[in-house]
Amino acid sequence: MTNSRRRFLKLTAGGVVGLSIGGTSLKAMAAEHVDPEDPQAKALQYVHKSTKDGQQCAGCALAQGSAGDAWRPCGIFPGKLVSSEGWCAAWAKKPG
Missing domain, CATH: 1.20.5 (Single alpha-helices involved in coiled-coils or other helix-helix interfaces)
Known part of the structure; x- marks a missing residue:
């Protein structure tokens, strides 16, 4: 027993x-991809492909997840994924 x-x-x-x-x-x-037409994304001018030299979500301090992933979580858009090639007005360079 x-x-x-x-x-x-x-x-x-x-x-x-x-x-x-x-x-x-x-x-x-x-998790869904961030829709650039979403009100929060629009307010932060989010785009899936950055036109700003050297400023992409992959190099942002707010991006989470694994380096090299095409879509990653972001602290600004909880529960959604941003493009590693994307950009928004909250972009902040990763330290280092």
Whole structure:
């Protein structure tokens, strides 16, 4: 009886961890791209492709995620992804 209870607890704990990690990655995959016509994006003059020399979302301190990703999360647009080649008025050069 003790082995069955112990096994049940291990499987339950593993399932909870698996579901929480799986849910996090599903949220990241389901994130929408920022729409340049969105009121917040318009207010910040967001564009998917920067015309400003050396100023792209990939080089911004507010960009999150992994370097080299074409679309990345940004602190300015929660729950949405910005183009690594994009730009907005909140652009701030990464330190270093």
